[in-house]
Amino acid sequence: QLQLQESGSGLLKPSQTLSLTCAVSGDSMSRGGYSWTWIRQPPGKGLEWIAYIHHTGTLHYNPSLQSRVTLSIDRSKNQFSLQLSSVTAADTAVYYCARLGNYVDNWGQGTLVTVSS
Amino acid sequence: QSVLTQPPSVSAAPGQKVTISCSGSSSNIGSNFVAWYQQLPGTAPKVLIYDNDKRPSGIPDRFSGSKSGTSATLDITGLQTGDEADYYCGTWDSSLSASWVFGGGTKLTV
Numbered sequence: 001q002l003q004l005q006e007s008g009s010g011l012l013k014p015s016q017t018l019s020l021t022c023a024v025s026g027d028s029m030s031r032g033g034y035s036w037t038w039i040r041q042p043p044g045k046g047l048e049w050i051a052y053i054h055h056t057g058t059l060h061y062n063p064s065l066q067s068r069v070t071l072s073i074d075r076s077k078n079q080f081s082l083q084l085s086s087v088t089a090a091d092t093a094v095y096y097c098a099r100l101g102n103y104v105d106n107w108g109q110g111t112l113v114t115v116s117s
Numbered sequence: 118q119s120v121l122t123q124p125p126s127v128s129a130a131p132g133q134k135v136t137i138s139c140s141g142s143s144s145n146i147g148s149n150f151v152a153w154y155q156q157l158p159g160t161a162p163k164v165l166i167y168d169n170d171k172r173p174s175g176i177p178d179r180f181s182g183s184k185s186g187t188s189a190t191l192d193i194t195g196l197q198t199g200d201e202a203d204y205y206c207g208t209w210d211s212s213l214s215a216s217w218v219f220g221g222g223t224k225l226t227v
Contacts, residue, residue, distance in 0.1 A: 037217070
């Protein structure tokens with residue numbers, strides 16, 4: 001059974017860089033047909049897609065966040081990572097990692113990242 | 118403001134039926150498959166419907182989806198109190214700023 005688990009910094013100050021890692025178990029990230037993605041949800045608000053990385057390494061970013069986002073994959077550890085630079089209070093959210101095919105079929109439990117001075 | 122438009126809230130009594138709409142455009146719903154997600158309080162979203170009208174294994178047939186043109190609909194019949202949740206539609210947007218998009222979410226009260 002596929003499982004995804006987020007980990008990383010939970011409290012940041014404005015202008016710092018958010019760093020999160022998603023550990024994938026129960027499936028190989030190198031298996032074809034899927035991408036690996038990050039989605040966030042500000043408190044009390046809806047879902048916002050951030051970016052995905054295809055199993056081939058192809059990257060695709062939300063245009064509104066592209067200038068601040070870096071996505072990477074570590075196949076040896078079966079995990080992928082998100083970096084978001086120059087954070088502000090508007091980046092406070094629960095961040096989910098997930099598997100993406102034609103739709104998001106598996107989600108991590110999410111991790112809350114708070115940006116506050 | 119979300120690319121896909123959903124009503125903020127809907128409500129119905131237990132046992133009744135409710136319909137949640139999701140309106141988009143030719144670059145998203147009009148040309149791509151739609152998925153629906155259920156988010157129970159304090160939990161991650163879970164897929165209910167994919168490819169417009171297909172249910173993953175384990176999802177009751179009380180949940181059904183459809184698509185027509187640039188709109189999609191989620192129907193829930195035989196409402197239960199456990200169905201109280203937020204519901205989101207999602208799809209790929211093939212416009213110049215291609216991205217995965219979600220509706221703003223609909224809060225279902227039973």
